[in-house]
Amino acid sequence: xGDENRRGLPxxxxxxxxxQVLSLLxxxxxxxxxxxxxxxxxxxxTTQSFLNYFLLSLFCLVLWRKxxxxxxxxxxxxxxxxxxxxxxxxxxxxxxxxxxxxxxxVMLLDCFTIPSSVVxxxxxxxxxxxxxQLLGSAICIGGLVTLVVADxxxxxxxxxxxxxxxxxxxxxxxxxxxLYACSNVGQEYTVRQRSRxxxxxxxxxxxxxxxxxxxxxxxxxxxxxxxWSRNVLLLMGGFAICLYLMYVFTPTMMLHSSAVxxxxxxxxxxxxxxxxxxxxxxxxxSLLYIAAFSITIIGLILYHVPSRKVGQPQIQRIGEEEEEExxxxxxxxxxxxxxxxxxxxxxxxxxxxx
Numbered sequence: 001x002g003d004e005n006r007r008g009l010p011x012x013x014x015x016x017x018x019x020q021v022l023s024l025l026x027x028x029x030x031x032x033x034x035x036x037x038x039x040x041x042x043x044x045x046t047t048q049s050f051l052n053y054f055l056l057s058l059f060c061l062v063l064w065r066k067x068x069x070x071x072x073x074x075x076x077x078x079x080x081x082x083x084x085x086x087x088x089x090x091x092x093x094x095x096x097x098x099x100x101x102x103x104x105x106v107m108l109l110d111c112f113t114i115p116s117s118v119v120x121x122x123x124x125x126x127x128x129x130x131x132x133q134l135l136g137s138a139i140c141i142g143g144l145v146t147l148v149v150a151d152x153x154x155x156x157x158x159x160x161x162x163x164x165x166x167x168x169x170x171x172x173x174x175x176x177x178x179l180y181a182c183s184n185v186g187q188e189y190t191v192r193q194r195s196r197x198x199x200x201x202x203x204x205x206x207x208x209x210x211x212x213x214x215x216x217x218x219x220x221x222x223x224x225x226x227x228w229s230r231n232v233l234l235l236m237g238g239f240a241i242c243l244y245l246m247y248v249f250t251p252t253m254m255l256h257s258s259a260v261x262x263x264x265x266x267x268x269x270x271x272x273x274x275x276x277x278x279x280x281x282x283x284x285x286s287l288l289y290i291a292a293f294s295i296t297i298i299g300l301i302l303y304h305v306p307s308r309k310v311g312q313p314q315i316q317r318i319g320e321e322e323e324e325e326x327x328x329x330x331x332x333x334x335x336x337x338x339x340x341x342x343x344x345x346x347x348x349x350x351x352x353x354x
Contacts, residue, residue: 022249023269025242030106031276032239033098038281040232044222045095046215049088051240053211056204056247063201072198077206080199083186084206086179088214091243093176100169102283103273109173111140111296114303116181124185136303143296150288200247 036042063069097106115137121127190199215223226232274293277283 018249022246023272025246025249026269027272027276028242029239029246030098030103030273031280032235032242033095034103034281036232036235036239037099040227040229040235042222042226042232042236043096043099044215044219044226045092046088046211047219047223048095048236048239049091049243050208050211050215051237052091052243052247053084053088053204053207055240055244056200057208058204059197059201060205062197068198069201072202073205076194076202079190080202081206081210083183083190084203085210086186087183087203088207088210090176090179090183092214093172093179097169097172097176100165100172103277103281105170106173106273108143108289108292108296109170110177110180111143111300112174112177113181113184114300115140116178117184120181120185121188125189133303136299136301139299139302140296141299143292143294143299146288146292146295150292153288 033045033048036048060069063072094106094110118129118133118137122129187199274289
C-alpha cells in the first residue's frame with residue numbers, strides 16, 4: 001500500500017499543479033474582460049471569444065491528416081453545431097456580465113454550473129447521485145442567493161450605481177453557467193463516445209462560424225467605433241489565449257488527476273479573483289461576500305464527499321473519469337479511457353472547461 005501511495009504521489013502533484021494553472025487562466029479571462037469593460041469601454045463579448053474558437057478550429061488539421069475530418073463532419077455536424085451554439089452563447093453571456101457586475105461575483109456565480117449539471121445529467125445521462133451530492137448542490141444555490149443579495153446591497157450603497165444593472169449581470173452569469181452545464185454534459189457524452197481532439201476541432205470550427213456570424217450582426221457597430229489601440233488588442237489577445245489554453249489544458253490535467261482534485265483545485269480561482277479585485281479594481285467588499293464564498297465552498301466540498309447508496313454501487317460523479325476495473329488492462333481499452341475528458345465547472349471555465 002505504501003509503494004502504491006508513493007507511486008501515485010507524482011500523479012496527484014501534477015494534477016494539483018495543472019489545477020492551479022487552470023485557476024490562474026480562469027482568473028486571467030476575468031481580469032482581461034473587466035479591464036476591457038471598465039477602462040476601455042469595450043463591449044464585444046462575441047468578438048473576444050472568436051479568436052479562441054478560431055485557434056481551436058486548427059485541431060481540424062489533425063483530423064484532416066488522419067483522413068477522418070470529412071466523415072466526421074458528414075456524420076455528426078448537427079450534434080457539434082448544437083453544442084457549439086450552446087458554448088458560444090455561454091461565453092457571450094458570461095463575458096457580457098463583466099459590463100454589469102464584479103469579477104468576484106462572476107467567479108462565484110459560475111458555481112451554478114454544478115447543480116445545473118446534476119439535474120441535466122440525471123435526466124439526459126441517467127446519472128444517479130447520493131444524498132450528500134444533492135445536499136451540496138442545494139447549499140451551493142444558497143451561496144449564490146447570498147451573493148446576489150450582497151451585490152444589491154453594495155449597489156444601493158454606492159453613489160451612481162444602479163442595482164438593476166448589477167442584477168442583470170448576475171442573471172447573465174447564471175444563464176451562462178446553465179449553458180456551460182449543458183455544454184459540459186454534452187461534452188462528457190461526446191468525448192466518451194469519440195475523442196477529445198474531435199470534440200475540440202468541431203467545437204472550434206462551428207464555434208468560429210457561429211461567433212463570426214453573431215459578431216457581424218450584434219457587434220458590427222461597436223467594432224467600427226471602438227478604439228483599436230495597442231492596449232485593447234493586447235487585452236483581447238490575452239483573453240483569447242487564456243480561454244484557448246483552458247480548453248486545451250483541461251484534458252491533459254484530467255489525465256494526471258481525478259475530477260475531485262480538478263474541481264477542488266479550481267476553487268482557488270475565487271481567491272485569485274478576490275485578490276485581483278482589491279489590487280486592480282479597488283472593489284469594495286461586503287461581509288456577505290465572505291458568507292457567500294464560505295457557503296459555496298461548503299456545498300462544493302460536501303458534493304465531493306465520497307458516499308455510497310445502500311444496495312447501489314459507488315456513484316459516478318459528473319465529469320469524473322471512469323477508472324479501469326482491471327489495472328492490467330491495456331491497448332485499445334486504455335486509449336478509450338484516456339479520451340474520456342471530464343469537465344464540470346468551466347468551460348471557457350474550461351470552459352469550462354471542454
